[in-house]
Amino acid sequence: MPKEHFDQQLDTLKQRLLDMSHGVEEQVAEAVALATRQESIEPEEILERDQEIDDEEVAIEETAIELLALHQPMAIDLRTIVTILKINNDLERVGDHAVNIAEAVLRLREKGEYPPVPPQLEEMNRLARGILRDALDAFVNLDAETARQLGARDDEVDALHESVFRVMLTHMLDEDISACLQMLLISRNIERIADHAVNIGEDVVYLVQGRTIRHTGGKDEEGEGGGRQRDGSPVSA
């Protein structure tokens, strides 16, 4: 198959990944709107839409492997497809965090008791979605510099989660403990969304520079590498 044909297929695949990322981002927005009681849809709808995201993840992965098999790409093309496989996986997990948030809202509704909504959640949501969007933009523009700076922005999200933790701890003394735990869980899921966005950024740096900044932590020039799979803050619940 001619190279132009491969390039075209790879572009189509990239576009599918971007479309998926928009769908995932919307899921997060709707889930957090539910958690902060500004909902425009019901939790069940988020659960249903997640099925579409799951299907799309599988389809993107199959197409990526097909491209590997049929065209046997080299160098940057090979790295691009491997990066698509990784971003695809992280995006699907972000979608799962939106589902977790919707399910926590369902449990809060069952209880009929709603603890005070921590005001930090909206800022966390804004930051996490911003990091996610910029990570995908960095992928499209092969912009290692932006990708590399995402970790510092994630630290803000971690700090906000930590303050939610402290506030909810205070409320637990007076209010329903398990309702407070659901709210903490919501905060933690937003915090994890930002972690996945940082992972995507790290994959973009790898793609552009051909070397990994994962796990390098303070040893990286910018000091913002480092695995983000870990519990984000010392108080992660």
Added chain:
Amino acid sequence: MPKEHFDQQLDTLKQRLLDMSHGVEEQVAEAVALATRQESIEPEEILERDQEIDDEEVAIEETAIELLALHQPMAIDLRTIVTILKINNDLERVGDHAVNIAEAVLRLREKGEYPPVPPQLEEMNRLARGILRDALDAFVNLDAETARQLGARDDEVDALHESVFRVMLTHMLDEDISACLQMLLISRNIERIADHAVNIGEDVVYLVQGRTIRHTGGKDEEGEGGGRQRDGSPVSA
């Protein structure tokens, strides 16, 4: 390069992945020993060893991509390398959960207050490590049947985590809430380790059968597919 050479390199890579999985499994064992106060090493040692696992993950990934680039494998060989990339990623995350547990133990020590150790933790640990070991064995033996049954065993881990949650909720009324939350966090990390092991099993089914059982949930014959990235139980903290 001749095919025998490729086969040999692929075998070497598989062996490295298995060696890494043994290291990761040991990290989990040591972390849970710390949490249940039967430690033989200090938490800091787990943090140090995690760096080695992180380095090995990066090295395995680089080797896998090199194999893709140099040999342009087809069919089962291509799927094997993609599966190695995925298992590698899940194993590294399991290692991070061991670190999370060690860090929770450090925070408990700082507090000087240790809530009662939930007896379920040891059984959860035994089950989670068993699932992980069998997932890797299924990979080596291309045993889709065993891989497919891991989800049912994960349900047991979820149920145990749920019962830990209920016990800790009771303790929170009398004891230090944030110490109880650390213990809950430990339980949750063990629960997530089992989820990653199930993911590995799903990748093995894909490898053997060439079709994915991810996200299929109840629609799968065995009813044990389904994404395991989500919060495992309705009370996940």
